[in-house]
Amino acid sequence: MSAQLQAYPALSYSLLIMSLLFAVAGCGQSTPESAQPNGIIYCSEGNPTSFNPQLDTSGTTVDVSSHQIYDRLLDFNPLTGEILPGLASSWLTSKDGLTYTFQLRKDVEFHSTSYFTPTRQFTADDVLFSFDRWRLKNHPYHPVSGGQYPYISSLGLHHLISNIERVNGYRVEITLVQPDSSFLANLATDFAIILSAEYAQQLFQHNKQGLIDLHPIGTGPYKFDSFRQDRFIRLKQHPHYWRERSSTQQLIFDITPSSSLRLAKLMTGECDAIAYPAHSQLNIIRKRQDLILDEEPGLNVGFWAFNTTKPPFDNPQVRKALAMAVDKNALLEAIYYGSAIPATSIVPPTSWAFQPDLKSINYNPVAAARLLRENDIEEGFVMNIWAMPVERPYNPNAMKMAELIQRYLRDVGVRANIVSYEWVTFRARLNQGLHDSVLIGWSADNGDPDNFYRPLLTCEAIASGTNRARWCSKEYDDLISQALQYTSQAERAYFYNRANELVIEKMPLMPIAHAFRYQAYRENISGLQINPYGGIQFRDVSKR
Amino acid sequence: MGKIFLRHLSLLVLTLSVLSLFSFSLAFLFPGDPLTNLTGVRAENQEAYSHLAASYHINGSLFSQYWHYLGQLFVGNWGISFSSGLPLAEEINRSLAASIELSAYALVFAFIIGLPLGFVAGLKHHKIIDYSLLSASVIGYSIPVFWLALILILIFSLQLGWFPLSGRIGLLFDIPYKSGFILLDILLSDLPNKSDAFYNALRHLVLPTLSIAIVTSTIVLRTSRRSVIEVMNSDYIQAAYARGLSSRQVLLKHGVKNALIPILPLLVMQFTTLLTNAMIVETIFSWPGIGNALIQAIYQRDFPAIRAGMLAVSVLVLTFIISMDLMIRLIDPIRRRPENATA
Numbered sequence: 001m002s003a004q005l006q007a008y009p010a011l012s013y014s015l016l017i018m019s020l021l022f023a024v025a026g027c028g029q030s031t032p033e034s035a036q037p038n039g040i041i042y043c044s045e046g047n048p049t050s051f052n053p054q055l056d057t058s059g060t061t062v063d064v065s066s067h068q069i070y071d072r073l074l075d076f077n078p079l080t081g082e083i084l085p086g087l088a089s090s091w092l093t094s095k096d097g098l099t100y101t102f103q104l105r106k107d108v109e110f111h112s113t114s115y116f117t118p119t120r121q122f123t124a125d126d127v128l129f130s131f132d133r134w135r136l137k138n139h140p141y142h143p144v145s146g147g148q149y150p151y152i153s154s155l156g157l158h159h160l161i162s163n164i165e166r167v168n169g170y171r172v173e174i175t176l177v178q179p180d181s182s183f184l185a186n187l188a189t190d191f192a193i194i195l196s197a198e199y200a201q202q203l204f205q206h207n208k209q210g211l212i213d214l215h216p217i218g219t220g221p222y223k224f225d226s227f228r229q230d231r232f233i234r235l236k237q238h239p240h241y242w243r244e245r246s247s248t249q250q251l252i253f254d255i256t257p258s259s260s261l262r263l264a265k266l267m268t269g270e271c272d273a274i275a276y277p278a279h280s281q282l283n284i285i286r287k288r289q290d291l292i293l294d295e296e297p298g299l300n301v302g303f304w305a306f307n308t309t310k311p312p313f314d315n316p317q318v319r320k321a322l323a324m325a326v327d328k329n330a331l332l333e334a335i336y337y338g339s340a341i342p343a344t345s346i347v348p349p350t351s352w353a354f355q356p357d358l359k360s361i362n363y364n365p366v367a368a369a370r371l372l373r374e375n376d377i378e379e380g381f382v383m384n385i386w387a388m389p390v391e392r393p394y395n396p397n398a399m400k401m402a403e404l405i406q407r408y409l410r411d412v413g414v415r416a417n418i419v420s421y422e423w424v425t426f427r428a429r430l431n432q433g434l435h436d437s438v439l440i441g442w443s444a445d446n447g448d449p450d451n452f453y454r455p456l457l458t459c460e461a462i463a464s465g466t467n468r469a470r471w472c473s474k475e476y477d478d479l480i481s482q483a484l485q486y487t488s489q490a491e492r493a494y495f496y497n498r499a500n501e502l503v504i505e506k507m508p509l510m511p512i513a514h515a516f517r518y519q520a521y522r523e524n525i526s527g528l529q530i531n532p533y534g535g536i537q538f539r540d541v542s543k544r
Numbered sequence: 545m546g547k548i549f550l551r552h553l554s555l556l557v558l559t560l561s562v563l564s565l566f567s568f569s570l571a572f573l574f575p576g577d578p579l580t581n582l583t584g585v586r587a588e589n590q591e592a593y594s595h596l597a598a599s600y601h602i603n604g605s606l607f608s609q610y611w612h613y614l615g616q617l618f619v620g621n622w623g624i625s626f627s628s629g630l631p632l633a634e635e636i637n638r639s640l641a642a643s644i645e646l647s648a649y650a651l652v653f654a655f656i657i658g659l660p661l662g663f664v665a666g667l668k669h670h671k672i673i674d675y676s677l678l679s680a681s682v683i684g685y686s687i688p689v690f691w692l693a694l695i696l697i698l699i700f701s702l703q704l705g706w707f708p709l710s711g712r713i714g715l716l717f718d719i720p721y722k723s724g725f726i727l728l729d730i731l732l733s734d735l736p737n738k739s740d741a742f743y744n745a746l747r748h749l750v751l752p753t754l755s756i757a758i759v760t761s762t763i764v765l766r767t768s769r770r771s772v773i774e775v776m777n778s779d780y781i782q783a784a785y786a787r788g789l790s791s792r793q794v795l796l797k798h799g800v801k802n803a804l805i806p807i808l809p810l811l812v813m814q815f816t817t818l819l820t821n822a823m824i825v826e827t828i829f830s831w832p833g834i835g836n837a838l839i840q841a842i843y844q845r846d847f848p849a850i851r852a853g854m855l856a857v858s859v860l861v862l863t864f865i866i867s868m869d870l871m872i873r874l875i876d877p878i879r880r881r882p883e884n885a886t887a
Contacts, residue, residue: 036744037737039716225718229628230840231832232715252715261710261830268701270708 039250040525040541043262043271047229047255051216053191053535054134054149062190062535063275064233064253069111070193070218073102073127074184076533081352081447083184087122087194087219088172093487097179102127104170109240110196111223115215118198122219124166129197131164131174141200144209151191151445181484181492185448190534194219221245221539230255246527246542266291266520272543273521273528275536279337279396285520296530297341297348298517301452302394302441304385304405305468305509309433312377316506320361321371322437323510325412326405327363332513335401339518343511345500346442346452350532352489353449353496360504369412379413386419386438389426394441394515401439401512431465438468441512447533449496453480457508471508552870559862564617567855568610574847578602582613584624584632584848617855623848627841632852636834640856641724642712643833646752647822653757654818658764665765666772666803667795677765684762689821693755693828700751710830713745752829756821760814767810768803775803812868816861 048061051069055061073088085091088102108122133141134149135158152158160183163175176183186192199217203209216224219242222235233253237245254271256262259278265271267288277285277293285293306313306322313319328342344360347353372381387402388395395401399420406416421429430438444451454461458477461467476499483495503509519530527540571581579585579602585592597603601612616622622632665677701709712726713719719741722729730741775781776799784794823835830836834857841849 036714036740037716041715228832229625229630234715234718250716250718254715256710256830264697264702264709268705268709270710270714 037250038248038543039252040248040272040538040543041252041254041270042536042538043256043265043274044233044253045255045259045262045275046257048233050145050213051224051227052145052195052213053193054130054152055145055213056150059535064235065216065218066190066193066535067220067531067537067539068222068235068251069216069220069224070195071108071220072188072190072192072194073104074188074192076185076188076447076531078529078531078533078537081350081533083188083447086188087127091184097181097485097487098176100174100176100183101167102172102174104172105242106170108219108242109238110199110219111217111238112240113215113217113223113225115211116196116199116202116217118196118217120198122194122196123169124172125169125197126194127172128164128166129200130193130195131161133195134158135161135164140204141209141212145213149191151189157186179485181487182446182448182450185446185450188533189446191445222251225250243539245539248538248542251538263520266522269522271522272525273519273541277518277520279339282337282339282518290523292521292523292525294519294521294528294530295339295516296532297350297514298393298443299348299350299445299447299532300394300441300443300515301343301346301348301511302340302392302439302513302515303343303346303509303511304437304439306437306507307433307435308469308471308508310436312375313383313436315375317371317375318377319507319510321368321375321377321412322409322414323507324361324364324371325368325414326408326510328510328512329363331401331404334404335395335397336513336515340513340515343514345503346456346509346511347449347496347500348514351447351449351452353452353493355497355500358497358500358504361507365408365411372412372414377414380415381413382415382417383409383436384417384419386426386430386435386440388423388438388440389420390423392441393443393517394513395439396515398439405439427465430468433470440468442466445534449492450480450484453483453496453499457503469508471506473502473506473508476502548870548873552866556863556866559866560859563855563858563862564614565610567851568613570851570854571847574851576847581847581851582623583621584626584629622852625841625849626846627844627849632849635837635849636852636856638721638724639832639834639837640860642726642831643819643822643826643835644860645725645727646749646826646831646833647756647818649749649753650756650760650822651818653753654760654764657757658761659768661761662765662768663772663800663803665769666776669773669776674769678769681762681765684758685766687759689755689759690824690828692758693752693825696751696755697828707751708748709751712748712831713741714748717741717744752825752831755825755828756818759821760818763814763817764807764811767807771803771806772799774806775799778802809869809872812865812872815864815868819857819861 044060044063046060048064049056049058050061051065053062053066072086075084075086076082077084087105087108089105090103092101093099104122104124104127106121110118110122112118129141132139134152136142149158160176160178160180161174162177165173165175167173195212196217200209200212203211221238221241221243223238225234225236227233232255235251237249254265256265259276259281262271262274263277263281263284266274282293285291304323304326306319308314308319332338332340332342341349344358345355349356385402385405387398391397399418402418406418409416419435420426429435442452442456455466457467457469457471458480459472462470462472479495479499479502483492486492517530517532519528521528524544525541526544527542529537531537571578574581579593579597579600582600583596585596599612600616601608620633622636624631625635628635661677665674668674697709700706708714717735719726719729719735720733722732726745727742730738730745735741781794781798784798785791789797822833823838825831826833826835827839834853838850838853838857840846841853
């Protein structure tokens with residue numbers, strides 16, 4: 001057969017197609033993202049339940065809404081934790097600490113979108129509407145979208161505020177039932193956002209109240225554009241934002257639940273930043289030149305709490321001896337892979353109440369054994385360690401940590417059994433106080449140290465199930481309450497320092513670690529900071 | 545002629561009604577309230593629910609319920625999704641368009657790659673080039689499409705960084721939805737950076753299209769190779785050579801057309817395989833098509849979306865296959881022979 005010649009055109013034809021394909025690829029390689037419109041893509045981990053953080057404490061909802069779409073009266077400085085003016089340009093606290101007067105900022109524009117055009121700027125009415133919505137049960141918007149305001153109720157803010165009054169268009173007066181110096185900090189959390197009263201009014205007239213949380217209007221640096229479930233959320237620049245901001249035109253949340261896919265997209269440049277890189281991926285990110293991994297101690301603490309209502313753990317000397325028997329640094333290496341810092345007190349270094357010079361007890365098995373024998377704990381004493389069945393930011397592997405502690409305790413003649421249940425049962429039994437000791441921890445959303453001291457160790461917190469040591473000390477409670485009577489940080493810090501010392505002396509719990517928080521992004525992104533006080537902030541983020 | 549048409553039409557109508565009956569019964573087979581499964585409206589929403597109960601005749605006999613369900617389907621009320629709360633008719637049309645677009649490009653690519661190679665192999669029957677192409681096609685045919693897709697991602701996205709690995713276009717491009725076909729929508733849009741968007745969308749298309757096309761092209765290759773071998777050994781080709789035509793003339797005038805005719809019907813039957821592969825590839829490349837949507841719906845127990853999505857896919861496949869079959873019968877004289885004989 002002599003069909004040879006005909007064969008070759010066909011072959012070269014397909015080769016041509018192949019080479020065309022790779023030509024497209026070749027051009028692409030030199031300019032991976034250059035031809036893209038101006039904007040930032042953040043690969044987030046899931047769908048938000050709504051666009052209103054008042055309704056939901058989940059980080060997914062907070063990340064997309066709190067700092068992007070809305071503003072608060074006050075803000076935290078993410079570096080120092082200091083409270084900064086937000087929509088309130090200044091504020092006054094009365095002598096008795098009961099009345100707060102906020103002077104509101106003028107010329108603050110709400111978002112103008114396809115579904116709402118504001119006719120007026122931000123005023124005191126918007127503050128009243130936003131707070132009354134969660135505060136007053138009979139408010140027309142209170143039951144909208146379920147009527148549950150979990151974070152606000154957990155802080156008891158709705159009981160704390162007795163009245164909110166509009167003094168004039170740009171001045172609001174809030175009266176409290178009792179003085180509370182953490183009040184300002186609570187107003188700066190992700191959940192105390194300001195909604196538009198005018199938009200609410202308009203929706204009310206059309207009987208479409210539910211849209212307020214789905215098609216949000218705020219004063220934040222980005223306005224809502226569109227949301228496609230399981231795919232993306234598109235936010236666009238708010239051109240009349242009142243603050244300085246980056247020139248980023250669009251902010252997109254690319255919804256990518258799989259963490260390996262998020263990393264892959266970060267590597268190919270399809271994402272500029274990703275949510276929650278997994279611990280196993282951290283080294284891959286560190287090794288790559290084009291990626292940056294920020295790490296910072298988070299607002300959390302992992303600890304080993306002793307049940308102080310059960311003998312012999314009611315004896316502070318025994319608790320100290322047990323704490324002394326364990327090498328904290330080894331635990332940090334093995335459990336956190338070095339991605340945490342050792343804890344000396346219950347507040348992390350990001351909090352202003354942190355005491356760098358605090359004297360803690362050190363690992364000393366010989367002294368520990370001696371102290372145990374002095375307190376009648378004989379060789380072969382049996383105790384249990386409860387280990388959480390789940391992974392938490394403050395303790396990624398409690399079971400493994402319990403096994404390590406078990407080995408340390410064997411060296412001082414204590415036999416430890418490890419106990420674990422399914423998470424819900426575990427917490428229920430923990431609340432009943434059935435444990436000898438437990439490995440657990442705490443994450444705070446609020447820059448105020450009261451958010452650590454009060455729930456973790458006060459007498460009241462035993463009933464609410466956050467005081468795992470079941471430790472009740474009048475001295476400690478007084479210090480924590482006294483601290484709230486003062487407003488200056490220096491004065492409050494004095495009481496917190498004394499509380500720290502008391503905790504070390506009595507050792508109701510052994511603080512182990514403050515785990516890091518991570519943020520991974522591409523090297524051409526600037527202005528992205530870890531916000532230890534909650535949700536991610538894109539206001540100042542821009543791409544080169 | 546009219547007879548063939550009628551026969552195909554009745555087949556289509558009959559199968560479609562069986563399918564719709566099946567989708568209707570799904571609402572009763574899924575756990576929960578049938579009306580909620582049909583419409584996506586939960587019983588808590590009193591007002592809308594009682595209104596729907598009336599329009600679906602939920603209190604009537606099963607047959608009347610089915611009849612009104614059909615009526616709702618025809619006017620485009622496919623219910624709303626549990627998870628997104630959006631009307632399913634629009635959601636499914638969007639994702640179906642994305643799937644059709646992907647499958648169509650993949651099919652074109654499969655032909656561009658497969659046909660010429662099939663001809664080469666057929667013409668070089670029992671030569672080394674034939675054997676190597678044949679073994680390559682066997683390998684290509686045996687590779688699971690999801691594995692191939694992952695390998696392509698590993699090499700061309702993660703290692704070389706040439707192509708993106710997810711979606712249809714960079715999310716920063718805000719392409720207004722018109723036809724649902726991304727390339728067409730870009731051309732129809734009035735964006736300032738149209739050519740950038742088009743180029744970006746092309747780059748997103750390459751890997752998913754290739755993954756499907758490679759597998760499909762092996763089938764095209766094998767089918768066309770067989771057909772070419774048969775045709776080239778037939779009497780009329782030998783006769784053409786005997787009349788002194790050059791091999792080029794023989795191939796172009798007599799070979800190609802005759803070899804292509806039997807290929808088409810065989811390849812049409814591959815459409816379902818192609819669509820199945822496309823649905824798998826979609827989930828890997830986060831392509832917003834019907835396969836991806838169905839998988840999400842299954843994960844989220846979104847019963848109205850599963851029901852409507854399955855109905856839409858099966859109607860599409862059925863209509864395509866029956867109409868292609870009809871077309872082949874109309875254009876292919878050999879298959880029409882019995883008709884001609886009796887006429």
